[in-house]
Structures are given as C-alpha cells and as structure tokens.
Amino acid sequence: MYFLIVAFGFLLMVRGARPAPLQRPVEGLGRIVREAADLFLTTSLILAFLAFAAEFEEIRTVVREYVVLGFGIASYLLSRYQKKTDAFFLTVTASIFMISSKQRDLSQEILMAGVVSSGIALFQACFLGLRYRLLFSSVPISMKGWPSLCLLAGFISMVLWGLWNAAF
C-alpha cells in the first residue's frame, strides 16, 4: 500500500488537477486537501457500491468475477462527472483494486481508503512545501525539472517510509 501511495501521489502531483501557483502555497495546500477528500469519497462510494452489489446472491459471482470491469467503469464515470483528470481516474482505479484485494469487510476497506487518501495528501503536501522552498534556492539549471522532482520524491519517500514503519 505504501508503494501505491508514493507512486500515485507523485503521479497526481505531476499530472493531477491544475496546481495553484507555487508562490501561493496555502492555496495549493487547500487544493491538495480537496483532492484527497474527493479521492476518499469516490473510492469509498465505489467500494460501498461493490459491497452492496455483492450482497445479492444472484449477482454475487458475477460481481466478484468482473470486479475490475465494475469498479473501472464506475471510477471512470465518477471521475468524468466530477470533471477530474485522467490521473485521478487511474489513481482511484488502482486504489480500489489494491484495497478490495486486501480486505473484504466494508468498514476495513473504507478505513484503508482513508489511509491511502491521507497518505497521498501527506506526500503531496511535503512535495509542495519542498518545491516552494526550492523557489528561494539557487538550483543549478542542470538539476531543474525531472532530476530535482525525482530527488524530492525520493527524499519524501524515505521519510514517509520511516513514519509508515513506526505507525503500522
């Protein structure tokens, strides 16, 4: 789950919703929190829908057999309805797959969705903060762009790994 948080947190940071200007980090932080809330609600809604559908004996086998198709279409439709980016849809799909393959109990699934959304938001907040600090540093031109972004993501990943091991 930690790998998914880092990979898709980075993906959302680079290709997610249009970020606020780096000069206004508080606004950027607000957008990150809103995106995380949307991610949590969308994921939880689809997980609840899948759990509800699996309650009916007549369709339980079909729901479990075609689970990827079911949540894939549901997450695509919900992402389009909310006018979200493609990266958001891919993140929701990946999160639901990972959560539903580890848990069967709905309350545990929703708890995991909360952990994933919070983890992604924490990763993005750290990333935003460090990028803001970089604005006031003299980064060499040869390091600007992807090299510095990947370095930042790597360092944040190391810190979060320590926190993750301490928490779980």
Next chain:
Amino acid sequence: MFLAYLPFMAYPYGFFKAGVAALWIVIFLWGTVFFFWFTRRLFPEHSLKHAFFLWLIVWAQAVWMLTKLPPYWIASVFFLTPVSFLDDTTKASQVRVFSKKVPRYFFERILTGAGFAGFVMLLAFVREVGENNLGIQAFQQPAGMLLVVAAAAFLWKNQPYRRKR
C-alpha cells in the same frame, strides 16, 4: 517514459516478471495504437477518449482473469500513448492512410515501446542488484528507484550534444 514506469513501483516483481509485464504493456500499446489508428474515423466526434478508456478497462479485466496481473499497467499504457491521440481538437481524418506520416508515426510508437521495455528491465535489474546483492535498504522502498531515476533524468538532461545547441 518515467510516468509510465511509476505503476511498476506498485508491482512486487523481480527482474523476470517485471520484464514479462513490460513486454505485455509494449505489445498491448502497439496493438492499441494500430487498432485505433485504423478505426478512429468510425467513432463519433469527442468519443474516442471514452472508447480508449473503456478499451483499457475491458482489457484490464480480461488480463486480470487470465493472468492475475493487477490492472496498474493500464496507467503505463495511458502514459505511453501519444498525447495527440486523445486530443479532441486533433483532426485525425486529415492524415491519409497512405501518407508519409503513417510509417513515421508507427516507427515512433515502436521506438517508444522498445525504449520503455528496456527502461523497465534496466531499472528492475538495478533494483534486483541493489536490493539482493548489495543489500541497500533504499531499494526495498520506492525511494531507491526514485533516486536512480533522478540520476537517469540528470544524465538525460545533460547530454553533451544538447549542450552544444
């Protein structure tokens, strides 16, 4: 290329399995580009993108049923697919099938796929060596790969021939 690699971080695969998954992604990418290139005019306006995502979801389900490969790979295919492909404003019908642009278009996609497979295998090899042979703990988490990719991005950005421009 790097964004397409990101989903691989969620796969707990070694060198061989990562290579097989990368090969599948590349073959699927080529098939997708080929399929949509010749059928794109059949889709109603502004529906190509929806059809593309539905195509991805259906294949994710089929591959999951057959091989139990988690569907993260559709993100890789999405990021390897050319941007203009999903752009509603691009008028694909203006490019004739027998135009000179067609071979170049497919050649670029073939190069992209081959480059991606090579990139994934290289990183999987580095991860395997770093984690198992050298025992570097950073490779047991995404940080190790992110630092390797940062080094690769630095080398790519500072190629000698680019500086001469």
